[in-house]
Amino acid sequence: MSPEPRSFLTRVRDVLDQLHPAEKRLGDFVCDFPGELASYSASELATLAQVSNATVSRFVKRLGYENYEEARRHARAERQTGSRLFLTRAADSAAEQSLSAHVTQGVANIEATFLAITDAQINTVVEAMLGARKTWVLGFRSSAPFADYLRWQMLQVVEHIVALPGGGETLGEHLVSLDPRDVVVVFALRRRIARMDPILSVIEKSGARLLYITDESAPARPSVTWHFRCQTLAPGPLFNHTAVMALCHLLVTRAIERAGAGGRKRLRGIEGIGDALEEV
Structure with a gap:
């Protein structure tokens, strides 16, 4: 070779x-x-x-x-x-980008991102996660914090949710358990790992529904269930991930809204145990 x-x-x-x-x-x-x-x-x-x-x-x-x-x-x-x-x-x-330039670009990124995502798509994703046997959230490099954040917030109303990979883990032990009743959320922001396509292929072959969250540079992938592109333009050397966080926030908020009485019961239970243990 x-x-x-x-x-x-x-x-x-x-x-x-x-x-x-x-x-x-x-x-x-x-x-x-x-x-x-x-x-x-x-x-x-x-x-x-x-x-x-x-x-x-x-x-x-x-x-x-x-x-x-x-x-x-x-x-x-x-x-x-x-x-x-x-x-x-x-x-x-040698120049500092103004505060106004960063704010303006962040707002523009959010607006451009959500022009391409409908309320119906958000609702469909959330209903799938609420009804899934298990929800898996996956991210590498700069995508990993977003995967962890979405899992942590969605845990308020989605009981069976896990972020991958854990420290020192490989994917095989987890992806072997994928089921058509599952939902997988993959964050794949620049720069994506070299093996992202084979990972997506394994997920797709499992029959699990796949939400693919990328930046604007990623080519369309018709084989996934949903593909949301987030604008990440920035007036400086780093990508602006404001729209990615806004998308996470919307998904979790909509999930809490759509979870109904069962979701409110789980939230009350979390708060009650937190108070009893004096955790926060």
Whole structure:
């Protein structure tokens, strides 16, 4: 089996300590702002990094590319993986984004997200979770906190709910138990793990209903039961997950509303035990 091709940034890091001073300056710049190479011409990059055009040409040859255009195509392809490094611009690095810019973008993300999600879809998801034999919530990397949060809040009215994977656990021991009567919620925000597609395929083959929550970059997956895309644009180097949290909040609130008398009884019981144990 042939080895995996090296990423653009791996090529840069591998040669960084071997470069001459001007090339090293360019290499450091590209490591900090790889998106600039993906966006600009060789002469524009030279100006930004304060090096000569000849230095840019030598640099890309050192990385193993035939020419600048080949390097730029590779950087552009890598930008699609969702690395925030590729979305950070040198011109913005020294500037603070205003509070207003962050608030405005957060509001815009929420509005754009919920324009594509209907009340009927939310109700259908919630009813499925309330009636499921078991609800599984799954998330890796930046998605893991959202999976934990949704499980923790939904536990108010959904008794059989678990977040995966637990510390030190693998998925096989859990996914083997999936049943067509179950609901699985998968958070898959950038950057998604490399094995996400095989995991989704295992869930789909089980017959369980699947809610797939992603950012706007994920391609449509018609095979899932529901696919909600959350806008994550941001005026800075990090993704804005305001809309993801808003979606979690809506799902839990609607679940409490739709749980009816049984849900209220469970909530009263939780509060009663909490008071008796003086937990909070």
